Amino acid sequence: MNKHNQACSIALALAATSIFSAQPALADDFIKGGEDTFSLNLGGIVNQFDSSVRLDGTASRGTDINLEGNGLSENLTSFMVSGTWRISERNRIDALYFGVERDGSRTSSRDITIEDQVIPAGSTVSAETQVDFFLIDYRYSFYKSAAWEFAGELGFYGGNFDFSVTGPGLAGGTVSASTTVPLPLIGVSADWYIQPRWKVSSMLLGMQADIGNVDGSITVFTISTDYMFTRNLGMGMSYLYTQTDVDVSESGFNGNINFGNNAVLLYAAMKF
Numbered sequence: 001m002n003k004h005n006q007a008c009s010i011a012l013a014l015a016a017t018s019i020f021s022a023q024p025a026l027a028d029d030f031i032k033g034g035e036d037t038f039s040l041n042l043g044g045i046v047n048q049f050d051s052s053v054r055l056d057g058t059a060s061r062g063t064d065i066n067l068e069g070n071g072l073s074e075n076l077t078s079f080m081v082s083g084t085w086r087i088s089e090r091n092r093i094d095a096l097y098f099g100v101e102r103d104g105s106r107t108s109s110r111d112i113t114i115e116d117q118v119i120p121a122g123s124t125v126s127a128e129t130q131v132d133f134f135l136i137d138y139r140y141s142f143y144k145s146a147a148w149e150f151a152g153e154l155g156f157y158g159g160n161f162d163f164s165v166t167g168p169g170l171a172g173g174t175v176s177a178s179t180t181v182p183l184p185l186i187g188v189s190a191d192w193y194i195q196p197r198w199k200v201s202s203m204l205l206g207m208q209a210d211i212g213n214v215d216g217s218i219t220v221f222t223i224s225t226d227y228m229f230t231r232n233l234g235m236g237m238s239y240l241y242t243q244t245d246v247d248v249s250e251s252g253f254n255g256n257i258n259f260g261n262n263a264v265l266l267y268a269a270m271k272f
Contacts, residue, residue: 029231033193034149036271037086041236043267045080045098049073050260053129053163055177055253057116062255065112065165070127071104080265090141092151096134098263103128112167114175115254119167126167131259132160133242135220137205139189147193155185155205157218159244161257179253181246183209183218197228216246216257226269238265 049072055062068074080098087093105126112119119125137155144150162178187205194200206219224238240263247256 030196030228031231031271032196033146033199034086034089034144034191036084038272039084040270041080041082041265041267042270043080043236043265045078045240045263045265047076047078047100048262049076049102051129052256052258053161054255055114055163055165055175056255057113059116060113062115063111063113064256064258065114065127067102067127067129069106070108070125071106072102072127072129073104076100076102080267082267090144090151092139092141093136094139094155095136097132099130099132101128101130108167114165114170117170117175119165119169123168125165128162128164130160130162133261134158134160135185137185137187149191149193151189151191153185153187153189153203153205155187157181157183157185157220157244159259161253161259177253177255179214179248179250179257181214181216181244181248181257182211183207183214183216183244183246184211185218185220187220197234198226200225213250214246214248216244218246219243224265228269228271232271234269234271236265236267236269238267239263240265 049068051067052064054064078098078100082096084092084094105124108119108121108123108125110121135155135157137153139151139153141149141151159181164174164176166174185205185207187203189203192200202223204221208217221241222238224236226234226236228234242261244259
């Protein structure tokens with residue numbers, strides 16, 4: 001079991017424990033919607049991937065390699081952590097992190113070109129990837145009431161991608177590449193405070209940008225619900241969609257990354 005799955009199991013256990021350890025509380029004991037100063041979510045995330053990578057050489061364009069089609073798991077669980085700091089009544093900062101590691105192998109039905117080198121059809125091709133996803137944003141609430149809160153967002157996406165491909169025809173037998181993808185984000189969010197212990201939230205962020213050696217686009221969409229069992233402890237569930245398509249031209253990575261992910265998050269929710 002890798003470190004992400006171990007952390008995921010611990011976090012899911014924490015989330016489940018919150019149900020059974022919760023004690024009844026009066027409505028007046030709960031923090032009202034939009035009045036919490038800090039919130040922290042710890043839990044697990046079930047990912048469904050649709051991703052590809054291309055590694056170009058100096059003389060030729062590489063082959064677009066569908067990672068799930070080359071033996072990497074399409075579905076995988078991992079650990080996630082997120083939090084919000086409400087600096088003032090209308091100003092918030094959010095952060096989200098999760099990471100995944102995958103590996104697999106498959107017999108290729110076609111030639112695969114990687115950095116001007118060719119793995120011939122019929123060869124066994126192995127691939128390993130590690131992806132770390134980090135999102136941070138600032139929100140300003142242009143409308144806020146006891147039941148609703150609407151905000152504009154400015155954010156930053158930082159993805160770290162490590163790839164390794166092994167097969168005959170490659171110098172040394174393996175080609176490795178890694179890069180960090182920094183992209184800005186802009187978007188909107190909405191929070192519906194159904195009652196002090198229950199809320200539903202959603203956000204949509206995206207951007208097309210050319211920054212240094214990175215040229216690409218990203219879309220992030222979430223919808224979630226939190227339910228508090230006590231004043232400070234509850235549970236939440238969220239759906240997360242991300243789509244990243246970037247061209248990178250640098251010494252450690254020259255090519256394209258297309259990373260799509262549909263994910264369901266289950267977490268223990270803590271509010272203060």
